Amino acid sequence: MDLPIYFDYSATTPCHPEVVEAMLPYFTSVYGNASSIHHPYGWIAENAIEEAREEVAELIGAEAKEILFTSGATEAINLAIKGLALSDKRKRNHLITIATEHKAVLDTIEGLVSQGFECTCLPVNAQGEISLDQLKSSFKTNTLMVVAMTANNETGNLHPIKQMADLTKTYGAFFITDAVQAVGKIPLNVSDLGVDMLALSAHKMYGPKGVGALYIRKGFPKIDLAAQITGGGQEMGLRSGTLNVPGIVGLGKASSISLKNHMAECQRLVELRNKLETGLLKIEGSQRNGSSDRLPHVCNVSFNDILGKPLLIRINKKLAVSSGAACSSISDKPSHVLTAMGLDKATAMATLRLSLGKSTTEKEVDFAIDYIGKVVNDLRTAS
Numbered sequence: 001m002d003l004p005i006y007f008d009y010s011a012t013t014p015c016h017p018e019v020v021e022a023m024l025p026y027f028t029s030v031y032g033n034a035s036s037i038h039h040p041y042g043w044i045a046e047n048a049i050e051e052a053r054e055e056v057a058e059l060i061g062a063e064a065k066e067i068l069f070t071s072g073a074t075e076a077i078n079l080a081i082k083g084l085a086l087s088d089k090r091k092r093n094h095l096i097t098i099a100t101e102h103k104a105v106l107d108t109i110e111g112l113v114s115q116g117f118e119c120t121c122l123p124v125n126a127q128g129e130i131s132l133d134q135l136k137s138s139f140k141t142n143t144l145m146v147v148a149m150t151a152n153n154e155t156g157n158l159h160p161i162k163q164m165a166d167l168t169k170t171y172g173a174f175f176i177t178d179a180v181q182a183v184g185k186i187p188l189n190v191s192d193l194g195v196d197m198l199a200l201s202a203h204k205m206y207g208p209k210g211v212g213a214l215y216i217r218k219g220f221p222k223i224d225l226a227a228q229i230t231g232g233g234q235e236m237g238l239r240s241g242t243l244n245v246p247g248i249v250g251l252g253k254a255s256s257i258s259l260k261n262h263m264a265e266c267q268r269l270v271e272l273r274n275k276l277e278t279g280l281l282k283i284e285g286s287q288r289n290g291s292s293d294r295l296p297h298v299c300n301v302s303f304n305d306i307l308g309k310p311l312l313i314r315i316n317k318k319l320a321v322s323s324g325a326a327c328s329s330i331s332d333k334p335s336h337v338l339t340a341m342g343l344d345k346a347t348a349m350a351t352l353r354l355s356l357g358k359s360t361t362e363k364e365v366d367f368a369i370d371y372i373g374k375v376v377n378d379l380r381t382a383s
């Protein structure tokens with residue numbers, strides 16, 4: 001077994017070998033600019049982009065013309081939220097979101113609040129769930145959008161997206177979902193869910209880093225967005241800049257591989273995750289964070305009477321895990337997701353998120369259970 005064993009697939013995934021293979025020619029031999037409309041180099045690149053658009057659309061049940069490529073989900077989320085807020089002709093200026101959203105959403109909305117927008121941030125219960133009644137009573141006549149993640153990146157919790165989107169529609173508002181952690185992991189169809197916009201990222205689904213997409217529903221009511229990156233007018237004028245052809249080809253390939261594999265993989269991962277979780281919950285003073293409705297591959301467990309920093313330092317010698325989101329793992333602050341769920345600071349810090357993926361084996365899971373149990377006991381004895 002190669003150490004440390006990778007248990008951080010929610011932070012990022014390795015590129016699938018077929019993804020790399022599909023991308024390679026676009027770095028060297030097929031290097032045209034997709035906007036070069038006067039010669040075959042450009043046409044070939046453009047064809048590759050349009051093929052990838054079809055592949056991404058198919059993964060989420062959209063039409064190709066509803067997919068816009070970006071540099072990742074952070075950019076897609078920024079475009080969706082700011083683009084909608086700054087272009088709304090009705091001048092609605094109230095947004096609703098959830099306290100456990102990713103910082104890409106929370107910080108973007110905070111920026112709008114500093115410009116005069118108003119936000120209602122829905123709390124969650126101890127399992128990280130929102131109340132649909134509370135969402136209903138949060139709407140105002142000037143509510144422009146609801147932004148809610150499909151699945152949480154720390155606990156794997158799934159929100160009732162269809163019910164939330166349906167409710168949002170009845171108030172004449174738009175529904176945006178950050179589906180970064182869910183796309184490619186569980187079946188997902190934008191029409192069935194009734195969402196207006198959805199953000200996704202290639203590197204969470206065995207594609208390359210630095211590329212993502214925003215699904216923007218066509219049809220009525222029309223979604224008008226103010227471009228956040230202006231220039232050459234690529235991507236329907238909504239996202240200027242030379243298209244990252246190799247990256248987009250990689251995202252397309254990763255999408256079609258996910259579509260083929262995810263049902264079988266989902267079943268395998270849920271069994272491994274349940275085994276891991278059952279083993280970890282046998283350790284004294286441990287608790288699971290999250291609801292029963294969650295992604296198949298994420299396990300989030302806290303330990304009482306133990307300091308978070310030494311726990312993570314010791315664990316990371318043999319297991320590559322995080323204490324929360326990859327972006328907050330390096331900070332001394334407890335995860336905002338876990339504190340929103342009511343965990344005290346010490347318990348939130350003494351938390352491990354293990355996320356499983358395509359290379360995870362039963363042997364690795366057994367090793368993780370034994371090793372974490374040993375470290376927790378050692379640290380408790382030492383203190």
Ligand SMILES: Cc1ncc(COP(=O)(O)O)c(C=O)c1O
Binds near residue numbers: 011071102180200212
């Ligand atoms: C839920 C969620 N949203 C957004 C992002 C940002 O995605 P990207 O790295 O593509 O910008 C992440 C990545 O960590 C995530 O987990």
